[in-house]
Amino acid sequence: MGLRNLNCEKKMTDIINVNGGCFCGKITIRAHVLQENIVACHCTDCQKFSGAPFRATLIIDATLMNISGDVCEYSKITESGNERLQGFCGNCGTHIYATSPDRKIYNIRAGCLEQHNELVPVSHIFGQSSPDWLANISKAKWFRKGPTSEEIQPPKNG
Ligand SMILES: [Zn+2]
Numbered sequence: 361m362g363l364r365n366l367n368c369e370k371k372m373t374d375i376i377n378v379n380g381g382c383f384c385g386k387i388t389i390r391a392h393v394l395q396e397n398i399v400a401c402h403c404t405d406c407q408k409f410s411g412a413p414f415r416a417t418l419i420i421d422a423t424l425m426n427i428s429g430d431v432c433e434y435s436k437i438t439e440s441g442n443e444r445l446q447g448f449c450g451n452c453g454t455h456i457y458a459t460s461p462d463r464k465i466y467n468i469r470a471g472c473l474e475q476h477n478e479l480v481p482v483s484h485i486f487g488q489s490s491p492d493w494l495a496n497i498s499k500a501k502w503f504r505k506g507p508t509s510e511e512i513q514p515p516k517n518g
């Protein structure tokens with residue numbers, strides 16, 4: 361986990377140290393990510409794998425991250441014919457990453473990391489399959505916790 365090469369080109373403020381892991385705790389992650397390498401993907405595969413309308417992802421060089429624990433992988437063939445390995449916890453099912461067979465770059469799933477507020481996507485890809493309602497979520501009712509809890513204002517600037 362060397363930061364030296366990155367520091368030559370980038371200011372420290374551009375680098376976010378992240379940590380996290382899967383729901384059951386068998387897999388843990390530590391990594392360094394550049395703010396500019398955080399994206400949200402709205403493709404239909406991300407929607408299906410995650411069960412969510414989109415998935416935020418950190419694009420990280422393999423030398424700048426450390427994953428411990430056994431990660432299961434599902435091999436997916438993309439539209440363009442490339443193999444993508446989808447890493448997840450075989451015990452609790454949490455999505456951990458996607459990578460190519462050469463394992464040089466990992467797309468770490470932001471949802472399994474603790475720095476939620478800092479990990480702001482700088483770009484949104486596959487916007488063609490994003491649901492229209494996403495633009496209007498601040499107009500829906502928001503509750504602090506479950507549906508019978510206190511009603512709150514939607515996130516600011518959200
Ligand atoms: Zn797990």
Ligand SMILES: [Zn+2]
Nearest residue numbers: 401402403406
């Ligand atoms: Zn996607």
